[in-house]
Amino acid sequence: MDKIIAKNFKFENWKYTKSSQFKTFKNIFSFNKVEKKIIPKNNEIIIYNGQLINNGDYIVKNNIKIYNIDEAISQKINQIQDKINQFSSFKNDQYIEENLKNYNIGYYLYFPKNLILKDKIVIKNIIEQGNETEYINLRILIDCDENSKVTILSEEEFLNKKCINIVNQCFVNNNSSLEIINKSNKTDTKQIYNFFSLINYNSTLKYHTIDINSNLVKNNYFIDLNSPGSTCLFNGLNISKHKEHFDNYIEINHKHSKTISNLNYKIIADHKSKSNFFAKSIIHEKCSESQAYQKNNNLILSDKAKINANPQLEIYNDDVQCSHGSATGQIDEEAIFYLRSRGIKLDLAKQLILNSFINEILEEIQNIEIQKDLKETLDNYMVL
Amino acid sequence: MLKIKNLTAGIDDKNILNNINLNINSGEFHVIMGTNGTGKSTLGHILAGKDNYNVHSGDIIYKDKSILDLSPDERAHEGIFMSFQYPVSIPGVNTMHFLRTAVNSIRKSKNLDEIEPGDFIKLFKEKLELIGLKSEFSKRSVNDGFSGGEKKRFEIIQMLLLNPDLIILDETDSGLDIDAIRIVSNGINAFRNKNKSFILITHYNRILNYLKPDFVHVMLNGTIVKSGGKELAVELEEKGYEWIK
Ligand SMILES: Nc1ncnc2c1ncn2[C@@H]1O[C@H](COP(=O)(O)OP(=O)(O)O)[C@@H](O)[C@H]1O
Ligand SMILES: [Mg+2]
Numbered sequence: 001m002d003k004i005i006a007k008n009f010k011f012e013n014w015k016y017t018k019s020s021q022f023k024t025f026k027n028i029f030s031f032n033k034v035e036k037k038i039i040p041k042n043n044e045i046i047i048y049n050g051q052l053i054n055n056g057d058y059i060v061k062n063n064i065k066i067y068n069i070d071e072a073i074s075q076k077i078n079q080i081q082d083k084i085n086q087f088s089s090f091k092n093d094q095y096i097e098e099n100l101k102n103y104n105i106g107y108y109l110y111f112p113k114n115l116i117l118k119d120k121i122v123i124k125n126i127i128e129q130g131n132e133t134e135y136i137n138l139r140i141l142i143d144c145d146e147n148s149k150v151t152i153l154s155e156e157e158f159l160n161k162k163c164i165n166i167v168n169q170c171f172v173n174n175n176s177s178l179e180i181i182n183k184s185n186k187t188d189t190k191q192i193y194n195f196f197s198l199i200n201y202n203s204t205l206k207y208h209t210i211d212i213n214s215n216l217v218k219n220n221y222f223i224d225l226n227s228p229g230s231t232c233l234f235n236g237l238n239i240s241k242h243k244e245h246f247d248n249y250i251e252i253n254h255k256h257s258k259t260i261s262n263l264n265y266k267i268i269a270d271h272k273s274k275s276n277f278f279a280k281s282i283i284h285e286k287c288s289e290s291q292a293y294q295k296n297n298n299l300i301l302s303d304k305a306k307i308n309a310n311p312q313l314e315i316y317n318d319d320v321q322c323s324h325g326s327a328t329g330q331i332d333e334e335a336i337f338y339l340r341s342r343g344i345k346l347d348l349a350k351q352l353i354l355n356s357f358i359n360e361i362l363e364e365i366q367n368i369e370i371q372k373d374l375k376e377t378l379d380n381y382m383v384l
Numbered sequence: 385m386l387k388i389k390n391l392t393a394g395i396d397d398k399n400i401l402n403n404i405n406l407n408i409n410s411g412e413f414h415v416i417m418g419t420n421g422t423g424k425s426t427l428g429h430i431l432a433g434k435d436n437y438n439v440h441s442g443d444i445i446y447k448d449k450s451i452l453d454l455s456p457d458e459r460a461h462e463g464i465f466m467s468f469q470y471p472v473s474i475p476g477v478n479t480m481h482f483l484r485t486a487v488n489s490i491r492k493s494k495n496l497d498e499i500e501p502g503d504f505i506k507l508f509k510e511k512l513e514l515i516g517l518k519s520e521f522s523k524r525s526v527n528d529g530f531s532g533g534e535k536k537r538f539e540i541i542q543m544l545l546l547n548p549d550l551i552i553l554d555e556t557d558s559g560l561d562i563d564a565i566r567i568v569s570n571g572i573n574a575f576r577n578k579n580k581s582f583i584l585i586t587h588y589n590r591i592l593n594y595l596k597p598d599f600v601h602v603m604l605n606g607t608i609v610k611s612g613g614k615e616l617a618v619e620l621e622e623k624g625y626e627w628i629k
Pocket of ligand 2: 469
């Protein structure tokens with residue numbers, strides 16, 4: 001089994017989390033095969049303890065293909081290796097290197113050309129195995145080909161104590177639109193997550209990530225806007241109620257003129273949780289007529305909770321439109337008094353205000369069914 | 385209905401209100417006038433139960449019981465309502481959802497079933513129309529982006545829906561144009577009956593021509609220095625406050 005050699009974490013995306021916090025990441029976990037009969041719904045792709053369960057009808061009917069990554073590479077499916085090579089922003093990061101060398105689970109999901117999907121696709125990743133000292137390397141590649149329109153709900157259920165190291169790569173090809181909603185429930189999981197996306201000509205990625213209920217989470221997102229019309233809407237919500245350590249780094253690279261990014265991120269931190277948010281939207285020198293917007297609002301609910309929020313714009317071109325704002329505060333006492341003076345009890349008054357804060361993020365989700373479902377989940381989660 | 389007895393109160397150990405005494409019977413309409421910064425809104429907030437004010441001595445008896453230990457929501461359940469001088473905006477909290485939650489909270493405290501959503505929508509739109517706000521206000525966030533006058537109208541709509549017994553109107557007429565004062569006054573007058581009592585804080589006589597108060601009190605430096613009938617308000621508007629001192 002391979003041992004990881006600790007490198008210096010000199011990159012700014014590792015500013016708020018120390019590699020030593022992950023020192024239990026030592027060996028690679030190997031899955032035990034278990035037989036369990038799971039029948040996916042029509043639109044579901046289920047990965048259960050690393051095993052792909054046969055897919056629902058809707059997946060098959062629409063010609064959505066799922067390959068083992070190794071097989072896809074060796075069989076040169078869709079010139080996959082060439083596509084992977086386009087990712088320029090691979091940082092010299094030990095966890096990414098380790099993942100790419102030694103992944104236990106690796107799948108390549110291909111959405112064919114001209115595929116306009118009415119219904120969402122659900123990718124359910126359920127892991128019931130694992131432990132605190134060995135880590136699971138998970139790699140998923142999503143390839144959305146030209147002129148397609150796809151919505152993916154990615155559900156992660158990591159139920160027991162475990163360590164997990166994920167690399168996701170995502171291509172959005174010309175004239176396509178991909179919406180990803182990441183909903184996870186990973187109590188007790190220690191996670192390192194690296195997400196890379198290439199967005200091509202006249203294409204849009206809408207990425208929503210709702211992070212609740214974790215132990216130690218380090219997420220890095222690297223998004224490249226490559227061609228005119230490349231657009232990214234990044235929408236994040238992070239709710240920490242206990243002793244979580246969340247650390248999110250988001251880097252959006254405008255690498256061409258006429259590219260657009262819109263980042264909206266919110267944190268709610270309670271109890272003794274620690275939430276870190278560092279975002280960089282970079283408009284490179286020759287990328288005129290681009291637009292980059294950043295909005296960050298945070299609520300801190302306890303004296304002992306901590307929030308570090310640091311959204312930055314790095315602009316190397318005059319001919320661009322940008323805006324940027326960040327605010328961290330407590331629940332407005334005047335608003336609470338106002339609601340209570342109308343007969344609404346304290347807990348319910350707080351809940352109304354928190355829900356309004358959350359809903360601003362959820363309402364960006366274009367898929368109404370998913371939006372409703374998440375509102376319900378979070379309403380229940382937020383009940384104090 | 386309300387007996388304020390020797391009330392001395394303020395922030396920390398600093399007094400804003402000094403030895404206030406006021407008796408209000410059911411069905412009465414009282415007016416409090418007074419210079420800026422004299423403690424009128426503070427009195428309103430203390431009656432509504434705002435907890436950053438400290439009551440240093442005295443008592444507030446409402447419906448024969450002291451309410452000093454009641455939270456703002458409990459006071460609302462008992463029928464106390466304040467129309468704020470400066471209503472806060474709460475972005476993202478929908479007006480209709482807010483008011484339905486409030487109405488149901490009060491109903492729950494009286495062991496009544498929740499109001500049917502459909503019935504509530506009808507009721508809400510009816511009150512919006514009565515007080516002169518467009519029905520689109522049911523889709524907006526509480527006070528968010530409302531003009532000064534719209535906020536004051538919305539306070540009165542809340543009063544009508546929550547159906548309180550003791551109503552404190554803190555400068556409800558400030559920010560309203562002449563027509564709006566008439567509309568809002570008509571709404572208040574239609575709501576009045578022998579079981580409801582009012583305290584209106586105002587600087588102007590105009591609204592009193594519609595509301596016809598029973599008593600007018602002058603508050604200076606946190607204490608009530610003079611009381612009389614509605615002719616006192618006319619005198620104050622002519623002569624100012626200097627002559628009282
Ligand atoms: N929350 C507060 N903190 C500090 N001072 C206050 C507070 N509320 C009221 N005051 C002070 O108490 C005095 C009375 O204020 P207020 O009741 O608003 O006056 P009015 O409504 O009569 O114009 C003012 O000097 C005001 O600055
Ligand atoms: Mg005032």
